[in-house]
Amino acid sequence: MAAPKTPITLPDYQQERIGSQIAEGEKIKSARPHALTDAIFNYCPGCTHGIVNRLVAECIDELGIEGKTVGIAPVGCSVMCYDFFNCDMIEAAHGRAPAVATGVKRVHPDNVVFAYQGDGDLASIGTAETVHAATRGEKITVIFINNAIYGMTGGQMAPTSLPNQVTQTSPYGRDVSKVGYPVRIAELLSTLDGVAYVERVTCDSRAHILQAKKAIKKAFQNQIDGVGYSLVEVVATCPTNWGMTPQDAFQWLRDNMLPYYPLGVYKDVTADGFANAAEAALERAKDCPIAQQGRGE
Amino acid sequence: MAENARVLMKGNEVLAEAAMRAGCRFFFGYPITPQTELAAYMAKKLPLIGGTFLQAESEIAAINMVYGAAAAGARVMTSSSSPGVSLKGEGVSYMAGADVPGVIVNVERGGPGLGGIQPSQSDYFQATRALGHGDFYMPVLAPSTVQEMADLIYLAFDLADQYRTPAMILADGMIGQMMEPVELPPERDASALPEKPWATTGTKMQREHNVVNSLYLSPEKLEDTNRERFARYAEIRETQQRQELMMCDDAEIVVVAFGAASRIARTAVRDARAKGIKAGLLRPITLWPYPTKAIDQVIENGAKQFLSVELNMGQMVEDVRLAANGRADVSFYGRTGGVLPTPEEVLEQIEKLAAGEAPNASARATVMGSVLPQPIDRKSSYERGE
Numbered sequence: 001m002a003a004p005k006t007p008i009t010l011p012d013y014q015q016e017r018i019g020s021q022i023a024e025g026e027k028i029k030s031a032r033p034h035a036l037t038d039a040i041f042n043y044c045p046g047c048t049h050g051i052v053n054r055l056v057a058e059c060i061d062e063l064g065i066e067g068k069t070v071g072i073a074p075v076g077c078s079v080m081c082y083d084f085f086n087c088d089m090i091e092a093a094h095g096r097a098p099a100v101a102t103g104v105k106r107v108h109p110d111n112v113v114f115a116y117q118g119d120g121d122l123a124s125i126g127t128a129e130t131v132h133a134a135t136r137g138e139k140i141t142v143i144f145i146n147n148a149i150y151g152m153t154g155g156q157m158a159p160t161s162l163p164n165q166v167t168q169t170s171p172y173g174r175d176v177s178k179v180g181y182p183v184r185i186a187e188l189l190s191t192l193d194g195v196a197y198v199e200r201v202t203c204d205s206r207a208h209i210l211q212a213k214k215a216i217k218k219a220f221q222n223q224i225d226g227v228g229y230s231l232v233e234v235v236a237t238c239p240t241n242w243g244m245t246p247q248d249a250f251q252w253l254r255d256n257m258l259p260y261y262p263l264g265v266y267k268d269v270t271a272d273g274f275a276n277a278a279e280a281a282l283e284r285a286k287d288c289p290i291a292q293q294g295r296g297e
Numbered sequence: 298m299a300e301n302a303r304v305l306m307k308g309n310e311v312l313a314e315a316a317m318r319a320g321c322r323f324f325f326g327y328p329i330t331p332q333t334e335l336a337a338y339m340a341k342k343l344p345l346i347g348g349t350f351l352q353a354e355s356e357i358a359a360i361n362m363v364y365g366a367a368a369a370g371a372r373v374m375t376s377s378s379s380p381g382v383s384l385k386g387e388g389v390s391y392m393a394g395a396d397v398p399g400v401i402v403n404v405e406r407g408g409p410g411l412g413g414i415q416p417s418q419s420d421y422f423q424a425t426r427a428l429g430h431g432d433f434y435m436p437v438l439a440p441s442t443v444q445e446m447a448d449l450i451y452l453a454f455d456l457a458d459q460y461r462t463p464a465m466i467l468a469d470g471m472i473g474q475m476m477e478p479v480e481l482p483p484e485r486d487a488s489a490l491p492e493k494p495w496a497t498t499g500t501k502m503q504r505e506h507n508v509v510n511s512l513y514l515s516p517e518k519l520e521d522t523n524r525e526r527f528a529r530y531a532e533i534r535e536t537q538q539r540q541e542l543m544m545c546d547d548a549e550i551v552v553v554a555f556g557a558a559s560r561i562a563r564t565a566v567r568d569a570r571a572k573g574i575k576a577g578l579l580r581p582i583t584l585w586p587y588p589t590k591a592i593d594q595v596i597e598n599g600a601k602q603f604l605s606v607e608l609n610m611g612q613m614v615e616d617v618r619l620a621a622n623g624r625a626d627v628s629f630y631g632r633t634g635g636v637l638p639t640p641e642e643v644l645e646q647i648e649k650l651a652a653g654e655a656p657n658a659s660a661r662a663t664v665m666g667s668v669l670p671q672p673i674d675r676k677s678s679y680e681r682g683e
């Protein structure tokens with residue numbers, strides 16, 4: 001992958017780190033993003049968490065925001081991303097990352113605050129925190145890894161597991177007549193007034209990875225510009241708990257996940273011509289007098 | 298409000314006003330009786346001084362907002378009452394595990410379950426032992442007057458920062474709702490608040506990243522962090538015990554009571570003295586650390602019996618017995634469910650003890666744990682015709 005486009009000045013301790021690894025006269029062809037630490041990812045081979053961690057770090061580098069970014073790690077396979085990202089990090093309880101992010105952002109509105117969460121974390125135990133942070137229009141960025149399974153605990157049914165999908169706790173396949181249907185988070189959140197931007201992406205190909213990066217970058221840029229709550233849902237794989245090779249997992253993702261979770265932009269207030277989520281919300285409530293109070297002041 | 302002037306205020310509002318004077322600029326909470334006035338006061342005043350009041354979607358979210366704001370270095374608090382405090386347990390455990398300071402107010406009501414809305418002290422165990430999973434404690438301060446609402450929440454913020462721990466104000470609906478004259482503490486100088494170099498405020502590319510975390514997958518590492526924390530707890534136990542002693546110099550019967558119960562016990566002890574009984578009052582102000590040194594002292598002074606008076610079925614009495622450690626008899630008297638005992642009821646217990654009689658039978662049963670189990674009636678109350 002390409003080195004960061006925007007040159008960044010490295011602090012001394014980073015210079016030393018990189019300097020010691022490069023022989024004299026050698027050129028850096030593919031630098032590790034500065035926003036990643038030296039720690040080695042603990043994800044399974046072929047896991048998409050690694051790709052997305054790196055994309056987030058590249059965006060942080062390119063936007064030059066590492067020094068003011070605070071990340072919130074979830075409970076799930078990416079729990080230890082507090083060791084991977086070079087920015088300040090907080091480890092939250094299972095599902096509570098949006099509330100923790102809210103606390104940080106309210107104290108330091110000029111910081112860039114992001115939450116990185118899996119589907120069990122964001123769409124099951126943390127649904128209330130997710131929906132309310134979104135509807136409050138918290139100016140945070142959420143990266144949502146939808147791999148249709150509870151990876152960390154060994155492959156249980158997730159809120160996003162597909163109908164008939166076999167998991168450890170749906171051994172006969174997800175029976176929607178008994179346990180109901182998967183949650184489509186991008187669609188759900190796009191109905192909320194506080195939300196500025198929601199896009200669903202994936203990372204099964206070079207083109208899709210580039211699109212994912214574009215979306216993540218926009219979700220950060222929106223926060224920098226004060227546009228409102230932004231979430232990027234990444235349709236992801238868990239080869240280990242799906243019981244597949246990484247290649248087969250991507251094929252399964254294309255065959256089954258993408259038809260259920262269509263890629264695309266679900267809400268984008270700036271593309272709709274609004275400066276931010278608040279303006280779009282006012283317009284949507286244009287026939288409600290009390291909601292219009294103070295408009296245009 | 299002019300400093301050092303006494304004003305008439307409601308307990309819950311004083312908690313809010315004194316918290317702001319202690320430098321608290323962030324409040325996250327969810328509505329519940331009987332702490333309502335505290336949140337309402339914050340909602341009104343915080344925005345006027347550049348602070349943030351946010352009504353969260355639940356107590357779970359509120360405490361996690363506190364965790365985030367505290368991790369980001371702010372003086373921050375939340376308040377609730379018993380059922381809501383149960384929901385905060387998870388977040389408080391994470392705060393303790395990540396060494397993040399913050400203040401939690403519990404204006405207790407009766408329980409368990411939805412319980413009632415009248416004053417109670419039935420969350421003593423929860424506050425001093427088990428507000429959340431894991432090996433941890435936190436300072437718990439118990440005001441008994443509106444003045445102490447101000448003084449102790451002011452102190453709670455300092456203790457929280459000094460020891461990097463959550464700290465709790467354990468009040469009850471009676472002190473929360475009552476009005477008394479109070480001298481408010483002075484406004485803290487924001488620039489003189491403790492520095493928090495560990496906070497997640499952004500590296501500004503000037504330092505290694507800060508991580509606020511409670512996960513340690515290596516057992517040895519986790520044991521180390523717990524030991525380090527318990528070294529701090531030992532220091533807190535050594536230096537932060539607080540209590541009030543009344544008429545304890547020569548007391549043979551010492552009534553132990555905190556918060557609202559201590560107000561009733563105080564009258565009963567005075568009445569007992571008037572009757573010639575050598576009674577005294579030990580009022581714990583810190584419930585954790587428990588004032589064990591004061592218990593030692595009154596035993597040295599000649600106390601033969603302790604009577605723990607509580608608004609519950611007997612919780613703090615266990616700490617009294619642990620502290621007395623067999624050196625004196627310990628008994629209990631309490632009312633629960635929001636019922637307040639009268640001073641006469643308490644006096645009657647003191648008189649029984651003075652006469653060498655067992656105090657009220659059911660109370661004694663909870664203390665001695667020696668009553669034979671009742672035969673179980675397997676018929677339903679319907680079958681029994683109740």
Ligand SMILES: Cc1ncc(C[n+]2csc(CCOP(=O)(O)OP(=O)(O)O)c2C)c(N)n1
Pocket residue numbers: 075076077078094117118119120121122145147149150151152153158238
């Ligand atoms: C309160 C609580 N309940 C349950 C768990 C156990 N647990 C850890 S990770 C996890 C599921 C994570 O799944 P997901 O969010 O989809 O993340 P993934 O591992 O798939 O990336 C669960 C249930 C926990 N740590 N805390």
Ligand code: SF4
Pocket residue numbers: 042043044046047048049077147151152237238239240241
């Ligand atoms: S269990 Fe699944 S989600 Fe977790 S690291 Fe392995 S492949 Fe990734």
Ligand SMILES: [Mg+2]
Pocket residue numbers: 118119120145146147148149150151158
């Ligand atoms: Mg998952």
